[in-house]
Amino acid sequence: MAFSLQTLRLASSIPSSVLRLASLPNKTLTLSSFTYSIRKPSSSLGLIVRAVSVASSSLVEEEKVSKPQWKATIDFKWIRDNKDAVFQNIKNRNSVVDLELVLQLYEKLLTLQKEVERLRGERNVVANKMKGKLESSERQKLIEEGKNLKEVLATLEENLVQLTDKLQQEAQCVPNMAHPDVPIGGEDCSALRKMVGSPREFSFPVKDHVQLGKELDLFDFDSAAEVSGSKFYYLRNEAVMLEMGLTNWAISKVMRKGFTPLITPEIVRSTIVEKCGFQPRGTNTQVYSIEGSDQCLIGTAEIPVGGMHMDSILSDSVLPLKYVAYSHCFRTEAGAAGTATRGLYRVHQFSKVEMFILCRPEDSDAYHEELIRIEEDLFSSLGLHFKTLDMASGDLGAPAYRKYDIEAWMPGLGRYGEISSASNCTDYQSRRLGIRYRPSSSEASPNSKKGKANSGPTQFVHTLNATACAVPRMIVCLLENFQQEDGSVIIPEPLRPFMGGIERISPKNK
Template sequence: MKTHCQRLALICTIYKVRDTKEYLQESSAPVIILTMLDYKFIKENLEAVKQNIAERYMQADADRVVSLYDERNTLLRELEEQRKNRNENALSMKGKLDPETRAAKIEEGKQLKEKIAALEARLAEVEAQLHAEGMRIPNMAHPDAPRGKEDKDNLEIKRVGAPTVFSFEPKDHVQLGQELDLIDFDTATRVSGTKFYYLKNEAVLLEMALVRFALEKLRSKGFTLFETPDIARTEILEGIGFNPRGAESNVYTIEGEDTCLIGTAEITLGGYHSGSILEKSTLPLKLAGVSHCFRREAGAAGQFSKGLYRVHQFTKVEMFVYTLPEDSDAMHEQLRLIEEEIFSDMGIPFRVVDTCTGDLGAPAYRKWDLEAWMPGRNNGEWGEVTSTSNCTDFQARRLNVKFKDDDGKNKYVHMLNGTAIACSRAIIAIMENFQQADGSIRIPDVLVPFCGFSEIRRKG
């Protein structure tokens, strides 16, 4: 395993940044929307940015961003010059003047006013285009992240436990849920629509137990616990990197409100410190939040949509961390290790996957997924249960979250997120891996104290 410094040096080489210090201070991640620094990074590292876009199979025009950026700067300089003239002119007539001089100055002021208005209009146009193009540029990817297009190219880096072996024909969680009266999809479809579900009986307590187990674990590791709102403002969604609008958006928007149902507590936890300057000594800030998650999953029909795997609403315990830039790689590993610990503790077999560049979301610099063994999924398959991303300063720039460094300058923090427990998927893994020959389900030992029972059997 490379040390952080070695990695940084490598990054700096790749991106042709002059030295590690500058990389850390100015632009450990590339894209911003509202401040010039990002554009500056894109301009100064154009080739690397373009290569990154290509490796992520995304549509973005870095060349156009640079030319718009240059145009914007030229206009801005001209505008500032004219404003300076205006201010000087106005200042020069605050005292007594003879009428003719005053009239002349007022005339000059009127002309300046028109010039400025014209420049402002052009600048606004260029900035709007720049913003629109800049928005499309994704975060840089970690040098070690596997290059590839789709999930097939993800790299398995670890396996814990082996796929469960049964002495009988295992059922899937849909069948188990029906036979044991734990999950009701049919009624939910009638009442709420497809991809909704009722949890019933022990499943309700199992979900609560999963939440309690995760919260207890995170509290012991220094996380501050939250139960967050399930709704957030659009601007926060966008800051985190979600696109609330558009046909392929996965987000439910609230009519007439400029707010959305959250798809993850990453949004509300990341928004928690938006617009603030954090005390350096308080970093890293580790938050854990329980929330409901709402996802439209439009167009995700088909055989994989059956059951709890892909649903419109579920409960999740999420980890979110604000760190110093130089600590984010190490923190990312810590988050992954916590996820591994949670699933190891429960005794669920899983593997860890290093997500390839083409499969990373735009904000992510690197992402690891935990995939649990799901015996009922296509006769046994790995299914994603958690995910942890290091988004470096991509989100921090958009949400304007900084810390005051020792040199007195305010710098962007790095933000990371990770799933502790996504209840619906954890329940699949438990039901399917812990089913027994007689059709009952054993509860993982670590959950028994939170559940209050150790087995789920057929009723009556």
């Protein structure tokens, strides 16, 4: 911690109220080296100016802080004013966030911003004085004072940039607030919302989907492991038709509810992944990153669909925007292992049909209910036995305000397995993606970019997402629930028109 001799001498005369600006937890930040030339101050404010410079420099870590590539529009004042509620929400979610650090950085940012604005005002005063008729000595004195202010401002403005970046880096980890009715605790504390049907009773030994797939020649895990690695697979024969049938069935059913169909890019910039609330870096990430680039493979179509309207101002008249998107999804499934994840249940690549809604804030709860009803109707129509859960706080991802999961009975696995979820993310994603709307009759188009819409107050939209069909797990459910004693599998009637009329998958040797 090297300081210039001049800086140390100045610090000895700094008021304690200013020195307190430099206090931060030792475990996180340290006081870094900070030196610059000091001319004789032209006013008694010089010492305090330099004191704030020294104090603000303590906000920079010894190791260089990586500058965020984007800035979320976070309501820091709301977080400060509701500190206790935010802290409890972080605790309930088991999130790793240093809220005290966020609040301390925010207070220091406010102090530094005020000081920068004050010095800019002084600089303008000096500049105005220079415009009048002055004695040579007086003009020289003002020139010196202007130089001093310019140098100190340059230092403080750089510190302001670094402090803003550090605050963003820490605050972007703060999760969304949870709905007041969300159960508190881990996944086991989730509340039952609805139970549909009952487990099928079998008069013969039940097979799991892996055995059924082998006997019906539907999967090839061994070749996929040789070609791609574990948790990959080939689909064969009727399984190919089943995937395509499920996809087309889900899209056509959801389109009738007013959703616009999409096929999305499956590679996106890592910043889009971050803005949607996912972590593309770190040892426990579920995201595949492309080495040597700023791009990632998507884990869900929610990411490219959310990014489609990034930095847009939408007209009130176009809301809600409802999309149903098909994509392949890629997940590392870090840490996933065991018999409960064998076969198709947990894989690295799969097809999925995803619903996504952008709406006015006051409508998001109602659309959340609409999404879960669509999911329940879809799975009920196939004759599946499932339960809908209001997920507990410890199972909510950072963006989710509330999340409903649907778990279907999988007799071969002997347990319920998640096949779908529906989340209301309120304005968590839109504040990061920069998606606003104008609550009026303005004529902004759905794709009008930032700065090109009519003037007037705007608000952040709310975003929601829900799974219409995660194909591999649906295949698990269908094979295990509709298996027959002769080894065949009955195809539910709603899917048959989308599979070329196939009614049954039978063993090839019969």
